[in-house]
Amino acid sequence: MLILGINSVYHESSACILKDGKLIAFAEEERFNRIKHGKEALPSNAHELPVNSIRYCLSKANASPKDIAHIAYSFNPLKRSTVRWPKEEYVAMDWGSPEAERVFLDSLKKVQVKLEELGFNSKIHWIDHQVAHGASAYYYSPYKESAVLSLDGIGESDSTALMYGNNESLITLETISYPNSIGFMWEKFCKFLGFSEYHACKLMGLAAYGDPGVYKKEFAAILKLREDGSFSMDNDILKFRSADFTSLENLFGFVKRERKDPLLKHHENLAACLQEKTNEIVLGLARKLHKACPSSNICLAGGVALNCVSNSHLLENGPFKSVFVQPSANDAGTSLGSASYVWHHLLRNEKSPAVSKQVYYGPDFSEGEYEEALCKNGLTYTYHKNIEEVVARLVSEGQVVGWFQGAMEFGPRALGNRSLVADPRNKKIREILNVKVKHRELFRPFAPSVLEEKASEWFKVQDGAYPNYFMLMINPVAEDKAGVIPSVVHVDGTARIQKVSRESNPKYHKLISHFYDITGVPLVLNTSFNDDEPIVCSPYDAINTFCKTRIDYLALGNLLVERKAQTAALRLDRQEPAPQDNTKEDNRE
Numbered sequence: 161m162l163i164l165g166i167n168s169v170y171h172e173s174s175a176c177i178l179k180d181g182k183l184i185a186f187a188e189e190e191r192f193n194r195i196k197h198g199k200e201a202l203p204s205n206a207h208e209l210p211v212n213s214i215r216y217c218l219s220k221a222n223a224s225p226k227d228i229a230h231i232a233y234s235f236n237p238l239k240r241s242t243v244r245w246p247k248e249e250y251v252a253m254d255w256g257s258p259e260a261e262r263v264f265l266d267s268l269k270k271v272q273v274k275l276e277e278l279g280f281n282s283k284i285h286w287i288d289h290q291v292a293h294g295a296s297a298y299y300y301s302p303y304k305e306s307a308v309l310s311l312d313g314i315g316e317s318d319s320t321a322l323m324y325g326n327n328e329s330l331i332t333l334e335t336i337s338y339p340n341s342i343g344f345m346w347e348k349f350c351k352f353l354g355f356s357e358y359h360a361c362k363l364m365g366l367a368a369y370g371d372p373g374v375y376k377k378e379f380a381a382i383l384k385l386r387e388d389g390s391f392s393m394d395n396d397i398l399k400f401r402s403a404d405f406t407s408l409e410n411l412f413g414f415v416k417r418e419r420k421d422p423l424l425k426h427h428e429n430l431a432a433c434l435q436e437k438t439n440e441i442v443l444g445l446a447r448k449l450h451k452a453c454p455s456s457n458i459c460l461a462g463g464v465a466l467n468c469v470s471n472s473h474l475l476e477n478g479p480f481k482s483v484f485v486q487p488s489a490n491d492a493g494t495s496l497g498s499a500s501y502v503w504h505h506l507l508r509n510e511k512s513p514a515v516s517k518q519v520y521y522g523p524d525f526s527e528g529e530y531e532e533a534l535c536k537n538g539l540t541y542t543y544h545k546n547i548e549e550v551v552a553r554l555v556s557e558g559q560v561v562g563w564f565q566g567a568m569e570f571g572p573r574a575l576g577n578r579s580l581v582a583d584p585r586n587k588k589i590r591e592i593l594n595v596k597v598k599h600r601e602l603f604r605p606f607a608p609s610v611l612e613e614k615a616s617e618w619f620k621v622q623d624g625a626y627p628n629y630f631m632l633m634i635n636p637v638a639e640d641k642a643g644v645i646p647s648v649v650h651v652d653g654t655a656r657i658q659k660v661s662r663e664s665n666p667k668y669h670k671l672i673s674h675f676y677d678i679t680g681v682p683l684v685l686n687t688s689f690n691d692d693e694p695i696v697c698s699p700y701d702a703i704n705t706f707c708k709t710r711i712d713y714l715a716l717g718n719l720l721v722e723r724k725a726q727t728a729a730l731r732l733d734r735q736e737p738a739p740q741d742n743t744k745e746d747n748r749e
């Protein structure tokens with residue numbers, strides 16, 4: 161039986177296919193259409209389906225639309241239509257206005273029509289959004305039973321859900337609704353501090369530089385944490401669905417930062433306070449959930465679950481021995497969650513065996529396809545049977561290598577198949593990477609991929625911390641090692657590691673093993689293979705990014721492309737400026 165899971169309600173559109181409950185294919189639309197987050201979250205476009213992702217999933221399953229028995233959609237229009245919204249200021253046709261709500265519900269009605277136009281006549285299941293998040297974590301986790309927490313912006317009206325999973329069942333115990341929303345709080349503060357609403361990861365990095373105590377009193381005016389672990393927010397000040405920041409400006413005593421403005425101490429302090437309060441909210445919710453279902457395990461999803469710092473805080477201080485975070489915890493993961501919910505909860509099939517270290521369900525390509533793409537672009541290349549060893553040596557010599565291998569990973573982190581790899585020992589590599597490719601702010605840390613068997617020698621690795629396989633926790637770096645790998649250690653002495661196991665990614669494991677043999681360091685710097693664009697998906701995307709940036713080498717499977725060996729036109733397409741310290745600038749929005 162084939163089940164197609166779809167997310168297209170807001171953004172981060174995606175699709176997946178389960179065959180008899182087993183995940184066959186899963187990919188985000190942004191990787192195909194090359195639009196970040198797949199599409200803009202507008203009230204009018206829920207019916208813009210992730211057609212490229214759907215097409216890919218069907219082809220991977222060797223199926224046509226008529227073969228799909230069930231379609232699971234990660235939103236419930238019926239539930240949304242009954243929501244009574246709190247009164248708030250709005251701009252007509254913007255989220256929050258009655259007009260926009262009508263347009264949104266109309267757009268959701270068109271989803272079925274669009275599916276029929278694509279040739280589907282399957283049974284459609286409309287799954288509650290927070291259930292879809294929770295299911296994406298629980299059914300993908302290694303646990304037979306677990307507490308489940310969805311930490312989100314908004315679904316139908318819920319922002320947060322406390323759930324319990326036991327074998328095939330996933331039950332919602334309690335929900336918290338808009339405007340009490342941790343996700344929206346982060347979006348609002350992202351904008352207040354001059355970033356886009358999608359840049360929570362920047363604030364998380366910035367928070368490590370600040371003092372969380374400075375704005376404690378002011379924060380208490382907008383966030384109430386209750387004894388029982390629940391929380392509430394003052395939307396008269398926060399004004400979530402509005403571009404008005406005056407109340408926040410009055411509260412914190414400084415004006416909204418614009419993108420080009422320098423980052424100052426008060427920005428860092430506010431980010432630090434936001435992070436600390438988030439840690440407290442998540443811990444409070446986890447304790448509340450543990451009282452209702454005293455499991456040893458907890459599964460997390462929803463965009464807020466991508467916060468490595470609060471995930472680590474929860475495992476260190478919370479009542480659960482083991483934590484699992486869905487690698488695609490944002491809305492993209494809800495296609496997987498809704499499909500899994502249909503298979504397990506609605507069709508009463510036992511929970512599948514754990515697949516917790518595996519994320520490689522996207523498109524992969526043959527050597528012939530690599531060669532064709534390289535030839536069409538006029539690039540010369542060499543074949544290396546031992547590409548892992550060759551690349552390890554290049555990285556140890558300071559080269560930046562685009563490492564494009566096998567099937568694309570899902571989730572917002574590149575986990576060794578669409579990655580840029582570099583030498584973590586090189587102090588200057590952050591600047592070099594930023595000049596050559598990434599153009600990120602220097603305050604943001606880069607992350608390491610470390611051999612699973614060596615991880616605990618270099619980092620404090622908590623027991624029961626599955627998110628360490630997906631760069632979703634932070635780990636203090638061993639004191640005697642921090643000086644050896646300066647380019648992957650954040651200002652607070654932590655690193656956001658990816659443990660790499662031989663079983664889940666043998667080729668990447670082999671690359672790092674060779675790097676270890678050469679240098680004595682069992683890890684490489686790993687950042688996503690992209691510039692200011694979605695992570696590369698096809699060889700053509702990889703070649704495009706290689707050509708428009710200053711990456712030194714590109715490894716497509718066993719084929720190696722060297723920038724210096726290419727024509728003068730390619731080599732000189734960009735002048736390479738000297739590295740400079742733009743630590744406190746955010747000029748790449």
Ligand SMILES: [Fe+2]
Pocket residue numbers: 289293312313314315462463490491
């Ligand atoms: Fe969501």
